[in-house]
Amino acid sequence: MKDQYFTRMGDGEGLWMSKSEIQEELQKGMEDAVNRGKSQPLEKEDLDKLLYIMTMPEKNVSVERGNEGVVTFDAGTLKLPVRSGIPVDRSTTLMIHERILCSDTMEMCNTDYSYKAIKNIIAEEAMAMEYAQMNCIMPIFYGAMPNMGLYTKPDGPVENWAVALPEGRIKDAMEAQEQAYEMCRDDMIFIGSKMAEAGACGIQFDTIGASGDADALAALEAAKVLSSQYPDLSITMGMANEFHLGMHGKLKFEGDKVAGQYPARQVKSVEAAGAHSYGAVVNTNSSRSFAWNLARSVTYVKEATRVANIPVLVNAGMGVGGIPLTNTSPTDCTTRVAKAMLEVGKADGL
Amino acid sequence: MAIMHEMAAGMGGIRTAGDLVARMVMKGMKINEAKKYVADKLGCTVFDLSDSAKMKEIRESLDIGTTLVRTNASMGMAAKIKIAELLDIRIPSVEKFKKQVGFNK
Numbered sequence: 001m002k003d004q005y006f007t008r009m010g011d012g013e014g015l016w017m018s019k020s021e022i023q024e025e026l027q028k029g030m031e032d033a034v035n036r037g038k039s040q041p042l043e044k045e046d047l048d049k050l051l052y053i054m055t056m057p058e059k060n061v062s063v064e065r066g067n068e069g070v071v072t073f074d075a076g077t078l079k080l081p082v083r084s085g086i087p088v089d090r091s092t093t094l095m096i097h098e099r100i101l102c103s104d105t106m107e108m109c110n111t112d113y114s115y116k117a118i119k120n121i122i123a124e125e126a127m128a129m130e131y132a133q134m135n136c137i138m139p140i141f142y143g144a145m146p147n148m149g150l151y152t153k154p155d156g157p158v159e160n161w162a163v164a165l166p167e168g169r170i171k172d173a174m175e176a177q178e179q180a181y182e183m184c185r186d187d188m189i190f191i192g193s194k195m196a197e198a199g200a201c202g203i204q205f206d207t208i209g210a211s212g213d214a215d216a217l218a219a220l221e222a223a224k225v226l227s228s229q230y231p232d233l234s235i236t237m238g239m240a241n242e243f244h245l246g247m248h249g250k251l252k253f254e255g256d257k258v259a260g261q262y263p264a265r266q267v268k269s270v271e272a273a274g275a276h277s278y279g280a281v282v283n284t285n286s287s288r289s290f291a292w293n294l295a296r297s298v299t300y301v302k303e304a305t306r307v308a309n310i311p312v313l314v315n316a317g318m319g320v321g322g323i324p325l326t327n328t329s330p331t332d333c334t335t336r337v338a339k340a341m342l343e344v345g346k347a348d349g350l
Numbered sequence: 351m352a353i354m355h356e357m358a359a360g361m362g363g364i365r366t367a368g369d370l371v372a373r374m375v376m377k378g379m380k381i382n383e384a385k386k387y388v389a390d391k392l393g394c395t396v397f398d399l400s401d402s403a404k405m406k407e408i409r410e411s412l413d414i415g416t417t418l419v420r421t422n423a424s425m426g427m428a429a430k431i432k433i434a435e436l437l438d439i440r441i442p443s444v445e446k447f448k449k450q451v452g453f454n455k
Contacts, residue, residue, distance in 0.1 A: 060358065061358065062358040063358065063359050065397070066397055068362070068400045069360070070361055070372040070375050071355050071356050071368075072372075073352060079351075079352060097352070099417045101352060102360070102363035102366075102417065103356055104356075104363050104372040105376070130446075133430075133447075134426055134447075135425075135426045136426060137414070137415040138368075138369040138372070139376055198446075199446040199447070201373075202376055232445070234376035277375065277376065277378070310378050311379070311380055317351060329354075334351060334355065335354055335359075338355050338359035341359075348375060348381035349360075349372075349381060350359060350360075
């Protein structure tokens with residue numbers, strides 16, 4: 001039999017590789033996560049399982065019976081009406097997911113997927129959640145991003161640290177972030193409170209840390225307040241990156257520096273915030289192979305699941321978790337990521 | 351993307367016991383603990399939880415909602431009230447609904 005297997009690059013382009021070439025890429029991807037993120041290396045049996053998954057002849061694969069996890073979504077109700085342009089409203093989208101696509105959970109969200117933007121329409125969003133809860137059986141989250149950059153001038157009141165930093169005004173940049181994070185945190189607490197009172201099953205802080213460590217800190221502190229005030233509200237926190245960028249660099253949460261946290265430390269911060277699940281993100285390098293990206297992602301995830309006391313739900317969307325950076329993610333990669341994350345990474349779901 | 355993940359690795363939503371296991375994961379339970387908790391409450395095995403044929407029978411007998419709408423069968427809030435009792439958990443929307451209609455008095 002010809003020693004050639006169809007696989008892909010990190011941008012989705014198809015190519016053929018031999019088994020030994022795939023094996024070498026897996027090894028290198030794992031080593032990158034070990035070197036950068038101080039993750040423990042995968043066991044030989046894990047690498048063998050990844051090689052098996054990569055070389056399975058089927059186009060689409062699945063977990064073995066009994067290894068299923070729960071599936072959650074970010075930008076949940078954006079996918080059908082907004083991104084795909086299907087003229088259905090959000091409550092219909094939820095029921096399509098519940099009764100046709102059979103999602104385990106779903107997230108209701110606004111087209112402008114930022115907590116700051118939602119503040120202006122929170123009454124209407126809360127009503128939409130109330131109606132959704134009357135019709136749905138599966139758990140419904142409400143979700144959005146901290147998007148702390150929205151608090152900067154000219155859209156917001158705070159000086160833009162991305163302008164101050166290149167000009168060498170370090171102190172100004174740090175002070176601006178300290179001001180913005182408090183506003184961002186307070187807005188998330190406000191929205192989260194309204195959603196809890198509307199009967200949301202959970203709140204999702206998605207893509208936390210997109211504006212750096214202060215952005216992550218805002219979400220962590222908001223989660224801590226909400227988890228204390230609303231013990232029945234499930235809180236899930238999805239990351240923006242495999243490590244928190246140190247745009248500020250000196251901020252701490254519960255005594256631990258936020259900047260530079262990799263998944264195994266991110267999950268401990270999320271636990272300390274009282275959140276109920278953690279969404280690991282590992283960014284795909286589109287210039288490297290799918291095998292390299294998958295092994296790298298799984299290594300980070302396995303390190304997080306090894307130390308986590310809460311469920312780890314891996315972000316496996318376009319350009320994260322090993323999935324190629326293309327809007328039409330190839331199903332051969334999507335399903336291999338799902339299988340690898342649950343069976344090798346030991347994740348609780350996606 | 352969504353359907354591929356659900357097919358490849360998901361529990362199966364209300365077609366199986368996916369929503370029930372998800373509710374326990376959302377309480378902070380790891381997946382295997384959540385599955386065992388739900389299986390014990392349903393009186394079935396963990397293996398049964400993702401078997402749509404088995405779960406259809408169980409869900410219909412407990413009247414906790416399935417993918418198919420049937421006459422006199424619970425859907426939406428009615429099903430969730432039963433799920434909260436079955437799993438012995440508080441579901442925020444159920445608590446809110448009970449308060450609104452005076453069930454908690």
